[in-house]
Amino acid sequence: MIDKLVEKIKKTQAPIEVGLDPMLSYVPDHVKAKAYEEFGETLEGAAEAIWQFNKAIVDATCDLIPAVKPQIAMYEQFGVPGVAAFKKTVDYCHEKGLLVIGDIKRGDIGSTSGAYATGHLGTVTVGSHTYSGFDEDFVTINPYMGTDSVQPFIDVAIPEKKGMFILTKTSNPSSGEFQDQLVNGRPLYELVAQKVVEWGRQHMGTCGYSYVGAVVGATYPEMGAVLRRLMPQTYILVPGYGAQGAKGSDLVNYFNEDGLGAIVNSSRGIIAAYKQEKYAAFGPQNFADASRQAVIDMQQDIAAALQSR
């Protein structure tokens, strides 16, 4: 999948993923009304509303982008019907040719990480049949529990040719509380980066990059530059663009000289674009067209920043 991701990034010229993180407040009233008419003001109704919202945005953007990143928390808030909408979204994105990065930030002791890996990247055997639980192409992983919590994901990913991104330096304001602490004079996130490189050697793509990537927030561009150098063959998933405050010029540090090596996420900035003044002319009825325009603008912003470096 890392080879496929790189190939799709080259083809679309868009190192961009759309964060399908629907809050009900982002979903235009007419979409909600239709869903509630069919399923009532229930968890099923909410799940239908976010699924229809996702579907329209995927339809409007799938030719422009290589991948989406649904954040499973946004679905779990609606209980089992929400999780079913997550699965429906994953399957639909695959139908439309998109790669799916499941933003699940899981991680546990060995056998438990194995179960997460099975559910999200692998297959499970029931009697004489085999099934995929959620079937993402990549997942995000929390490394706090160490190698034996990460290895089961790699073990499942190798035969499936799937991948993962390990939280290294996250985009949120408090990320430094533990991640920036100095260990033998170097911040903890560098120690994590070193492990990401080690873990990644087990599962390299033919494109020169590893199937084991890292998450490094766009909100810390100087740290991004250091981490880029420390992990030359690691793909970096970069959250924090747009609504979290980072601009195109903050992103150049995350890319290699080849123009590859990073994929930038935007969630709210794209899926709720119609709520911004800049895209207000589209109106709520054309929310998906506003999202399409926001993807085009983001692509140009990043391309311009990369060209001018």
Place this chain on the structure above:
Amino acid sequence: MIDKLVEKIKKTQAPIEVGLDPMLSYVPDHVKAKAYEEFGETLEGAAEAIWQFNKAIVDATCDLIPAVKPQIAMYEQFGVPGVAAFKKTVDYCHEKGLLVIGDIKRGDIGSTSGAYATGHLGTVTVGSHTYSGFDEDFVTINPYMGTDSVQPFIDVAIPEKKGMFILTKTSNPSSGEFQDQLVNGRPLYELVAQKVVEWGRQHMGTCGYSYVGAVVGATYPEMGAVLRRLMPQTYILVPGYGAQGAKGSDLVNYFNEDGLGAIVNSSRGIIAAYKQEKYAAFGPQNFADASRQAVIDMQQDIAAALQSR
């Protein structure tokens, strides 16, 4: 819920939670056969098998214990039907008067942690109605992303009178890779412990303990002793007993002088007890009775260890 947990621990004299972490390989053949007969060898069939397995164990042990801790990974491996079995298990445990600790180890940037908190501890509003997604009483949380990833759980937990346990020093072999790294001469897990205490001050029970607890593995009893002293008003969830290798005598360090302050988890050792030589006489047909005996033995092991200290 921390008051209710302490009250139930006093009443049962069992500072024990049963880890409802069903692998299909733990489920006796006759339970699987019946489930597959009804639903086929499908994800729905697997979900039915683990639900029936859980139900029998809950029925056989609910008068002896205060709480259960279902590990959501074991359900996610079966996709959406598995997650539905998780929810069914949570609801059934509530019916039987048990507290439910959702072992979900979530944690993300602020708004996303907010969505997890909503889904697992809080309520979500759909139109003019309000629903609980999963409705656990406590959850486990990964602190790697810092305060702003934890605070949303506290914000939801305060009005709901619910709680959480923060991963501090985990039971797995690699836990030291990052958690034991020295920061200003002290291991990172102590820094996390300090934060757990700070976070916990916002949400204290009348019993003297905080609604914000810590996870400290039974497999590191010396670190457990240090952490017990550092967090006197923090309830400690202790995994690692039984199948992971820790014994009753390893657990005394986790309890306060009042005999409270810790709740010990056992998963495989209880739910798959019938597979152990010690309980083999029960046979697969009576697997739930074997689990009941394993709970009684565990309770006595811990009580004896606490008395002899």
